[in-house]
Amino acid sequence: MFKKRFKKPGEFKAAFKTRRRKVCRFCEEKVRVIGFYNDRVLRRFVNERGKIVARRVSGNCAFHQRRLTTAIKRARHLAIMPFTSEYYR
Amino acid sequence: MRTYESTFILSPQADDAAFDQQIKAITDLIGNNDGKIIKEDRWGIRRMAYPIKKFTQGFYTRLVFEGNSKLLTELERFYKLEEPYIRYLTIIFEGDPHEKIFDDADSDSDRAPHAKRNEDGERQAPAKETVELAAAEIKAEEPKAEVATEVATSEPVVTDEPEKTEE
Numbered sequence: 001m002f003k004k005r006f007k008k009p010g011e012f013k014a015a016f017k018t019r020r021r022k023v024c025r026f027c028e029e030k031v032r033v034i035g036f037y038n039d040r041v042l043r044r045f046v047n048e049r050g051k052i053v054a055r056r057v058s059g060n061c062a063f064h065q066r067r068l069t070t071a072i073k074r075a076r077h078l079a080i081m082p083f084t085s086e087y088y089r
Numbered sequence: 090m091r092t093y094e095s096t097f098i099l100s101p102q103a104d105d106a107a108f109d110q111q112i113k114a115i116t117d118l119i120g121n122n123d124g125k126i127i128k129e130d131r132w133g134i135r136r137m138a139y140p141i142k143k144f145t146q147g148f149y150t151r152l153v154f155e156g157n158s159k160l161l162t163e164l165e166r167f168y169k170l171e172e173p174y175i176r177y178l179t180i181i182f183e184g185d186p187h188e189k190i191f192d193d194a195d196s197d198s199d200r201a202p203h204a205k206r207n208e209d210g211e212r213q214a215p216a217k218e219t220v221e222l223a224a225a226e227i228k229a230e231e232p233k234a235e236v237a238t239e240v241a242t243s244e245p246v247v248t249d250e251p252e253k254t255e256e
Binding site for chain 1: 096098132135137138139141147149151176178180183184
């Protein structure tokens with residue numbers, strides 16, 4: 001099964017150990033308030049279709065992901081951010 | 090009393106005097122209902138991410154103010170009744186209004202990201218130009234091309250002269 005791909009002993013364990021742990025970027029910069037008007041920041045956490053990137057992908061902590069989500073949704077309401085990109089419309 | 094922030098988009102079909110008047114209507118309404126304006130932030134005309142009421146641009150203004158619940162109901166009612174306010178958002182203000190906003194140095198740093206974002210908006214705008222604006226772009230490009238040809242013609246003249254002297 002999955003483990004069979006790692007033939008040498010200890011290789012399976014090593015692959016997971018070497019993977020870099022993602023750190024929440026907002027925690028790094030000690031941001032408390034994520035403003036809906038700050039679209040340059042918000043755009044980094046949205047894919048090219050305009051969808052909000054999942055926490056497991058972006059590496060955000062639960063607190064900041066929650067704040068980010070509300071900020072993006074507010075920005076969408078005010079047409080600062082797109083609901084969907086024009087390409088897919 | 091609580092601190093709120095209210096952002097609204099005005100219809101772009103108006104001149105600066107009309108924008109002033111429409112923003113003043115809101116600030117007066119807040120003032121008349123025991124409210125207090127803490128900060129007024131005009132972003133100016135911005136391209137919107139999607140059309141609202143068939144407008145592709147809008148005049149954005151963000152107000153931070155103190156007020157009570159009665160003021161908010163009045164404000165929301167006013168937004169709904171008046172036509173130039175094409176979209177609005179009123180939320181509880183987060184952050185430290187007493188530390189950041191009243192401090193001049195910090196308010197300048199607050200403005201700096203806005204200025205940067207506006208520059209970016211201008212930079213992004215040409216890439217996303219609509220068909221209407223594309224014609225204007227072509228017109229703008231033509232003089233540049235003429236200048237380029239002038240430069241190109243003037244350069245050979247300069248290079249021709251030394252050649253003649255060599256001959």
